[in-house]
Amino acid sequence: YMGIDGMSIAASFHASPALGVSTTLAVFAHELAQELGDFVVLVHSGLSTREATILNVGVSFSSLFGALVVSWIGLSIPEWKEFLLCFAGGSFIYMSLCEILPQTMTHAHTH
Secondary structure (H helix, E strand, O other): OHHHHHHHHHHHHHHOHHHHHHHHHHHHHHHHHHHHHHHHHHHHOOOOHHHHHHHHHHHHHHHHHHHHHHHHHHHHOHHHHHHHHHHHHHHHHHHHHHHHHHHHHHHHHHO
């Protein structure tokens, strides 16, 4: 989902600087917790601290790729700004429903 994060940030900045900053802060807050969790899982599964760090940083670069793609599209086709914002918003909704809702439903059925 890192590429989608980058796409969302870039699309938000194309819409307005304020929206871009708020999206960046939201993604950063989410990704900080996510990356720390991934790091712990990687180290616990046998990777060294260095290997886990390199792997996490490498995967994080996909967000830069997503941002570059959206920036290129946004600069090439300005009419796509609304589509890109809808895609970014829909992606966040999709991720939350696919990741959080099943866990919530499983937790509700076990208690």
